[in-house]
Every structure is written in C-alpha cells, then in structure tokens.
Amino acid sequence: MEDFVYFFSFQDPNVAMVVAGITLLSISAAMVGTFTFLDKKALLGDAISHAVLPGVCLAFMFAGSKNPYWIVLGAFITGAVSTYAIEWISRSTKLKEDTVIAAVLSVFFGIGILLFTQLQQTGDAALSGLDHFLFGNAISIVYEDLMVYGILALLVIVCLLVFYKEFKLIIFNPGYAQSVGLPVKRLKLLFNTLLVMAVVTGIQAIGVVLMAALLITPPAAARFWSDRLKIILLLAVIFAVLSGIAGAYISFAVPHMPTGPWVVMAISFIAFASFFFAGKKGILSKWYNQRNYQQKIHRDHLLKSLYQVRERNAAPLGKADILELFPGKEKETKRFISKLKKEGQIEEKSNHLLLTPTGLVEAKRVVRLHRLWELYLAQYLNLAPDHVHDMAEKMEHLLTPELEAKLDASLDYPTQDPHHSKIPRDHDL
C-alpha cells in the first residue's frame, strides 16, 4: 500500500518520468496499432517487434554500452529491413503472407539471439541492461532514455494526427485514395516508418518479445465498443495507457519483475472483458439478444396456434394439446403460457386455453404478417404458393408496423393470402 501511494503520488521524479515515458509510448503504440489492426495487418507488428532485436544487439556491439541513440538507430534499421523483407518475399515468391511473416520474424529473432548470446559470452558488465530489452523494464528508464523514446513517441503521435485523414482513407478505401490523387505509396511508406518507430519506442519498457501485444490488443478491445475510428482510437489509447502504467507499477513494486508481461496481462484482461461485456458486440449482449429473439418467436407461435384453432372453429386446445404442439420445449411452453396469462393475452376456461380480446389482436397481427409476406413473395417474386411458407415463418417475427403498412399498401390491402386463407384484420371478428 505504501508503495502504491508512493508510486501514484509521483513525488519521486523518477517515477513521474517512468510514467510519462510509458504513457507516451502506449499512446503511440495503440494509435499505430489501431490502423494496422483495421488494415488486417496486426501480425506485421509482431514480426517487427521481434525483428528489432538484432538491431539492438548490433547497437550494443558498436557503441560498447547501452546508448539510447545507437539502440534506437539499430532497432529502427533492422525493423525497417524486416518490413521490407516481408514485402519483397511476398511479392517475389508464391509463399503466403502469413508464412512470410512467420519466417521473417523467426529468422530475425534467431539472428538477434545469436548476437545476444555472443554478447553474453563476452561478459561485458554493461550488458545487464541488454536483458531488459527482451521482456522490458520500465523502471530502468533514465532521463536520457525518456528524451529519446519520449520524443520519438511524440513524433509518431503528431504524424498520425497530421495525416489522420489520409491514413483513414488508405485503410478503408485504398482504390478511392489512389483515384483522388493521394500519393498512396509514399503514405504507406510513411506509415510503415511510423509503425517501426512505435515498436522501437516500446522496446526498453515493454521488451521486444511482447511489444506486439501493445499494438494488437488495445484496438482489438476498443473495436468491440464502437464502429467509429475516432472513438476506437481514443479507447485503444486509454486502454493501453492504463495497462502500461499498471505494468510499470508492478515492476516497481515487485523487484526483478519484468514490465512487459504485466502490461500484457493488464491489456489482455481489458480485452477479454470487452469481448464478453461490451455494449452491442460483446458475447453476453449477443447471447442475450439471441435469447430474446428466440423467446419472441416462441411466444408468436403460441399465439398463432391458438388463433388457428379459433379460425378453423375446431375444439379449443387444452394445456396438454399445446405442449404436444411444441415437442421438446415443454418447459418453455409452460412458462410462456403462464406469462401470457399474466399479461392478459390468454385465459383458461374449463381447462381450455382461449385468447382474450387483447391476445386476439396480437395473434391476428402475427398471422396477418405471415400471410401478407406470403402474398408479397407470390406476387412480386413470382414464387409458387407452396414455396412461400417457410420464408414467411421467419419474417413474421421481424416485420415492423411501418413495414406492415408499406406492404399492405403495395399489395392494395388484400383480403386473402396465396392459399386463400383470410388475412385477419383488427376489426374482424
């Protein structure tokens, strides 16, 4: 708890600096990531983040110590080479893009590991810092690092905001972008540069192995809350910053704990919560809507069957007869009978279930929609009368009063469906 207060009061300038750094890099990663995610290239970010490792190691070899300028330069170069390699191999061979991404990712990472272990063998004391580039260590950020990574992240953010409209167009409609005269190729090059830069800014705090998560997961979570790019961007940024700070705090509070994995844990938690509980697209609300719809279908069918008995002047149905009509759904049917009774749509008289006047109106509506749709299919689509029932069976639950009015008008207020059954109206008996 003391740690918690100490960390979040930012009284320690080092803590404030770490938080500032991780906030900036989370923002830039989430923003770039949102565009790559929507462009369906999420895994490219994974490849680049693995591919910066050889660059980091080479920078160590040249500079002989942990120097942020060299590291950023080295990481940037191998990251850029890897994106170019992916593009070149996909273009010049018959290999599929995901195979190419996997191959480039693993080969670059292999080269990185080869250099990394070679550096370890030489046993340089300054190498203790090199380890941090694998899984990240936000706490090891010093002022000089913040200047380099922070300014780079800021640059990425500003570039994305300046070219927001262009990037949006290229992702959603590249053909149109080309036709209105945008320099698509150059903009794509710029975007790839920003992507590599965003990865590079994250390597010290998050690490090369898990940097991809900060690009992929925030937009994946944000996508479930909105269909609008601006809101998705904003949410992705918020999610990324929250998890970035959470990861930094944990590696501050627990000694020797790498930052990267905890950032990933936090962002994954937000993502899974979004997948399940998000407003319209979450699993839970989808499941709820589906259940509601199925219940409505069942209720409509129940009312319809009662109406049809009445229409044929057959003997009224008892509870047992109705249960028989819907085999395998006895439990739901019973529940609906009591529910409809409570709503005053049906009543039970001497063991027979009958529609009340309100129930009759509702039942008529369902039957009317069914028959109107059958007639519509027969007249406008020239379907044979024996082909229209199944489709109408679905549409009867979906037609709104507005559509009903239109349908009625275009069919000229018909009285009979294609099977010569009467189309029931409210004022009929």
Added chain:
Amino acid sequence: MTFDPNAFLIILTGTLIAISCGLLGSFLILRNMAMIGDAISHAVLPGIVLAFFFSGQREGIAIIIGAGLLGILATIIIDYLSTKVKLQNDASIGVTFTWLFAIGIILITVFAGQIDLDQDCVLYGEIAYIPLDLIVTENNTILGPRVLWIAVINVILVLLYVGFMYKELKLTSFDKQFAQTIGFSTGFINLSLMGMVSYTTVSSFEAVGAILVLALLVVPPATAYILTKKLKPMLLLTILIGFLTSLVGYYLAYFIDGSIAGAMASVSGLFLLAAILYVTIQKRSIGKGIIMPAELKR
C-alpha cells in the same frame, strides 16, 4: 578435421528436431497456418512451467501433457475468438498467444528459485549442453544424452503420424471442401495436427527454446515450398534442409561463440534467401529466353 563426438551429438539432435518440426511445418504452411505455429510455440510456455512446478521434474510425461493441453487450448481460444466473438483472425492469434506467453513468463519469475527454468532457456534453449546431460541407469550404464532420446522418440512419432495420416493431411490441406464431402473429419485432423505441433514444440523446447522452434517449423518448409511444386519432394527437401541447417548452424555458433539455436534459425534464413534469389534469377532468365514474335512486338 577430427571426429568430435559432442559436435556429432548436437548436430544429430538438431537434425532430428529440424526434421520433426519441418514435416509438421510443411502442412502448417500449406494450410496457411504458419502464424498458428507461432501462437502454439508461445502458448505452451505456461503449460511447461506449471507442469514443471507440480511434477517437480524436467523430463517426463507431465510436461508434455501440460504443454500439449495448453497448445490445444490456444487453438481453441483462437478459434472461439474468431468464430464466436467475431474478432478478426490475425488479432485473435495476436491477443491469445501474447497473453499466454506473458502468463508463462510471469510464472517463471514467480517460481524463480523453485524450478530450474529461466527466461533465457525459454528464448533459445540449451542445445549445447546436450552431451553433458546423460541418462544413467541404476547399474551405471550410460544410455546417451537425454535430450537426444527425447528427439528420437519425437521424430519417430512424427514420422508415424505423417505416414499414417498422409492421405488425410494432404487432402485436407489442398482441398478442404472435397475432404469434407467424402467424409473426412477435418476438425479432428486439424486438432490432431495442432496436438502434434504442440508436442513437438515442447519436445524441442529444451534444445531450442519456445520462439526459435518457429524458425524450424516454418523456414525449411517455406524454402522447400519455393523450390518444388509437389508435396513429396517438398517433404524430402525439408528434411535435407533441416539437416544442413543443423550442420551449418552448429559450426556458425561454434565460430562466433553464440547460441546454437539462434545460429540454426539464422542459417535457415540464409537458405531461404538463397532459394528466393535462385527462383528470382531463374524467372528472369526464363523471361529473357522467350523470343517475342515480331508481330507481337509491334
């Protein structure tokens, strides 16, 4: 050059691992599932760590089961996210494996000191120590390096699997609809392949680590795929490239004093590069060889 038994053992183990990975990887890339291989190789980590922690031993069936379960779980989560949750496929893969891998790394850090596993081992394995880690029976007979035996068992099982399922794998890889129509259970074949990939990843884990296994899964088959058009030559070529990767990789690592697994991945990349250049140059010379009829030129 004199015969170095240690080098021989390491190259042999590396070759066996490269063959197991390459054979399964061939089918992965034919099914456009290379990144699923990436996901599985990351995702087995928590399974390995937990099984290691609870069984208390490095070898043994517990780790293989633990990791195998995690590998299959990862494919199920990815499938669930992309079909039920309707998250786009690449993001489903990315979200799932980074999450599972992060859990694995956290577990390793938490259990540090209690288990003999560290982050380095996860990243690039310890193939160089193979000759030191021997199986010794009760009456002191030395049966050879433990990791070599694991690799031998793995390669035998992979060969049996590919041998028995060859027709099924081939058909479901090239024409899934047709395979389904004639009554193959594509779901089961897919899951069995994922299971084999998980098992091979774990079995190779000690030697090459969780991430570099991907290089052996994807790169030699991709190289072979560029060079040939038929499945059988592709598999044979994959085996040959696997052997060469192990051989050259060992000497490269020896020469610059680095990780052998890293060197193998680098060398496999070189072979891929050579194959791409070869094909590109060949294409160009074929292009030049065509003599355009005069009337078409105009």
